[in-house]
Amino acid sequence: MKSPRYWLMKSEPDVFSIDDLKASKTSLWDGVRNYQARNFMMNDMKVGDLVLFYHSNAKPPGVAGVAVISKEAVPDVTAQDEKSKYYDPKAAPEKPIWFCVEVKFKSKFKNFVSLDELRDQKALKEMLVLKRGQRLSIQPVTAKEFDTVVKLGSG
DNA sequence: GCCAACGTTGGC
């Protein structure tokens, strides 16, 4: 499979927002417990890939800024931590199940691009995040979609 | 807080 260069990653801003990423500069994208999303991180994400940072479960939901993949996937140690809400008893240290990439802050949009605005764009008709029932927390995005969203965000 | 749409689990 040809590796896509653009992604959308969802985060609940109450838990981890674009401002949190801005403050910490980089962050491991841990806590992903879905195999499809994990496989994107493990198999397809390369350093330098660009990411639309999406605020889910927010008012309003939408894209808040851009991040870049800064490290390829490593085992997600929160799966080994019994006290973590992401603890997974099936994941042993010598045989990790879950992986996470590191993302680095790139920019926060001047204009937050809400889900409604995304829906208004003809160019984004095929965007996965707009599709009914699409709940994956990590999704590939086309170059055209990425550019369209960045343009909206830059105002 | 509701609930539709999925994903996962576990009994058989």
Added chain:
DNA sequence: GCCAACGTTGGC
């Protein structure tokens, strides 16, 4: 390996 029950996601 089927599928019902349960859990989660995430917009509304």
